[in-house]
Amino acid sequence: MEIEKVLTLLSRLGHRITRQRTMVVEVVLDSSCLQCAEDIYDKCRQLDDGISLPTIYRTLDMLVSAEVVRKLHFGQGRSWFEPIQQEGHHHHLVCRNCGAKAPVNTCPHQLIQEVARRNEFIVLDHQFEILGICRECQNLEVGSRSREGLV
Numbered sequence: 001m002e003i004e005k006v007l008t009l010l011s012r013l014g015h016r017i018t019r020q021r022t023m024v025v026e027v028v029l030d031s032s033c034l035q036c037a038e039d040i041y042d043k044c045r046q047l048d049d050g051i052s053l054p055t056i057y058r059t060l061d062m063l064v065s066a067e068v069v070r071k072l073h074f075g076q077g078r079s080w081f082e083p084i085q086q087e088g089h090h091h092h093l094v095c096r097n098c099g100a101k102a103p104v105n106t107c108p109h110q111l112i113q114e115v116a117r118r119n120e121f122i123v124l125d126h127q128f129e130i131l132g133i134c135r136e137c138q139n140l141e142v143g144s145r146s147r148e149g150l151v
Contacts, residue, residue, distance in 0.1 A: 001083065003029055006068050015062055020044075020051050024059040028069060034080040034092060034101050074099075074129055091127075095134035104130065 006025050007017050015021070027043045028035070041056045060081055063069035072080045074094045080101075091104040108128060116123045133141070 001029065001068060006063070006066075009066055009068070010062055013062075013066055020048060020055050021059050021062075023047055023051070024056055025063070028060070028063060028081060029083050032083065032085070033103060034072065034082045036078050036080050036099075038078075040081070070127075072127060072129065074131060091129060093130045093132065093134075095137055096131050097133055097137040100134045100136070104128075 003022075003026055006029065007022060010021070010025075011017050023044050024040065027040050027047075037053065037056050037060060040060070041051070041053050044051045044056065060069065060071070064071045064081070068084060069081050070084050072082070074080065074096075078099075091107060093102045093104055095101075109126075112123060112126055115121075
């Protein structure tokens with residue numbers, strides 16, 4: 001979605017459009033993949049060191065409520081945000097150790113629809129994320145076990 005359209009939508013929903021909110025919207029929409037609030041904060045601080053983390057969270061909450069951004073949880077004690085794509089979507093491989101992410105461009109949509117049909121269930125949306133351990137963390141784990149004499 002274009003930045004101006006998002007800002008217009010937020011304004012119509014009764015939110016003030018400030019310079020800092022505009023900056024957060026730009027940073028979020030500039031990435032097509034997952035970012036945590038801290039990543040967004042770091043990018044915004046490079047542009048304006050006066051921005052606060054609460055401003056980031058408030059703006060992200062607005063964007064989620066306006067259905068411009070998806071909020072995802074992978075059980076790591078933090079939330080991840082990504083723009084909702086108007087056409088198509090993707091899922092993710094997520095490392096449980098370091099949080100590294102990689103897009104998965106295939107979707108089990110047909111399977112989900114079939115299971116839903118059999119159960120007389122209407123699917124409104126879905127989230128499909130694969131949790132595991134990335135190669136780097138696997139190598140660190142093996143290295144640490146060999147140093148301890150466990151391998």
